[in-house]
Amino acid sequence: MSAKTFEQLKLSPWIVRQLKAVGINKPTPIQENCIPHVLEGKDVIGVAKTGSGKTLAFALPILHDLAQEPYGIFAIIITPTRELAYQIKESFAVIGKSMNLRQCVVVGGLEMIEQGQELARRPHIVIATPGRLYDHLNSCNTFHFRRMKYLVLDEADKLLGGPYDDEMKGIFAAVPENKQTLLFSATMTDVLDKVKAVAKKEVFLWMEPSV
Ligand code: ADP
Numbered sequence: 001m002s003a004k005t006f007e008q009l010k011l012s013p014w015i016v017r018q019l020k021a022v023g024i025n026k027p028t029p030i031q032e033n034c035i036p037h038v039l040e041g042k043d044v045i046g047v048a049k050t051g052s053g054k055t056l057a058f059a060l061p062i063l064h065d066l067a068q069e070p071y072g073i074f075a076i077i078i079t080p081t082r083e084l085a086y087q088i089k090e091s092f093a094v095i096g097k098s099m100n101l102r103q104c105v106v107v108g109g110l111e112m113i114e115q116g117q118e119l120a121r122r123p124h125i126v127i128a129t130p131g132r133l134y135d136h137l138n139s140c141n142t143f144h145f146r147r148m149k150y151l152v153l154d155e156a157d158k159l160l161g162g163p164y165d166d167e168m169k170g171i172f173a174a175v176p177e178n179k180q181t182l183l184f185s186a187t188m189t190d191v192l193d194k195v196k197a198v199a200k201k202e203v204f205l206w207m208e209p210s211v
């Protein structure tokens with residue numbers, strides 16, 4: 001565990017309270033090292049093994065920021081599987097319990113039209129698998145991502161440079177240049193080159209020492 005507390009990472013007191021309420025008292029190393037840089041507005045690449053707390057490394061600073069200036073679609077989280085999408089939604093819901101948080105899960109197997117309507121209601125957080133989000137971008141004109149602030153690639157190594165390449169290119173083309181890109185991965189397998197190509201701003205890279 002890390003030397004710092006969540007307070008020292010400069011997260012809002014309401015987030016720290018909610019973390020404590022669910023028994024999370026100290027940041028994991030990836031949270032300690034990445035959250036301050038996310039809060040500073042940098043693009044961040046975080047690499048650490050499965051189970052190291054990568055979800056809250058992006059969810060906490062996004063919720064902190066969202067509470068200060070909520071508007072339209074604020075963050076888009078891309079993840080390779082449906083199961084991960086629902087897990088991420090749950091993490092946001094648990095910590096964002098006191099906010100009126102609107103989330104939309106965009107994955108295969110759900111009704112396209114209903115999902116499109118949900119997107120049009122401008123959720124704060126969109127959590128999507130690449131294929132289904134891409135389908136919506138191509139078929140729907142009831143929503144847009146032009147003002148979103150954060151693009152997160154969870155399990156980035158699985159999203160980039162592989163079978164989702166066309167979908168990811170389409171998604172990058174639909175989001176603003178000045179977004180903040182956060183990439184998390186469990187492996188280093190040539191993820192660096194792939195992610196550096198998509199992160200445009202000053203990039204902070206943190207890698208777990210054992211990776
Ligand atoms: P990863 O994405 O790195 O595989 P997760 O974000 O899914 O890991 O987190 C794994 C587990 O650790 C989850 O059950 C989560 O609630 C828990 N967890 C996350 N951060 C902390 C923390 N700071 N202290 C204790 N448990 C945590």
Ligand code: MG
Pocket residue numbers: 054055154155
């Ligand atoms: Mg994860």
